[in-house]
Amino acid sequence: MKIDTKRIKARKYEGDDLYSWAVFIDARPWVTGLGRSEVPYYKRRAQEKIDADAEKIYRKDCAADKAADQVLADKMNGEKESKEKLIRFQMGV
Numbered sequence: 849m850k851i852d853t854k855r856i857k858a859r860k861y862e863g864d865d866l867y868s869w870a871v872f873i874d875a876r877p878w879v880t881g882l883g884r885s886e887v888p889y890y891k892r893r894a895q896e897k898i899d900a901d902a903e904k905i906y907r908k909d910c911a912a913d914k915a916a917d918q919v920l921a922d923k924m925n926g927e928k929e930s931k932e933k934l935i936r937f938q939m940g941v
Contacts, residue, residue: 851894857875869882
């Protein structure tokens with residue numbers, strides 16, 4: 849897994865002591881109060897979070913597409929049934 853360096857950054861944050869490092873996702877602090885040796889671990893975790901969020905969004909979009917397809921199919925089936933009912937009515941059946 850490669851770290852997306854455009855979205856994930858690590859730097860000193862709010863202080864100058866040993867535990868003033870933070871990991872940022874999209875320029876917002878995600879984890880603060882880290883020591884320098886903890887930064888690589890949390891950068892990997894940040895990338896996993898971004899990947900998981902992207903997967904959730906993809907799955908949600910797929911579910912929405914499937915639901916829209918089902919609504920369209922139901923509508924088309926409904927129109928077909930309505931036409932059949934109209935034909936039966938016109939034929940007097």
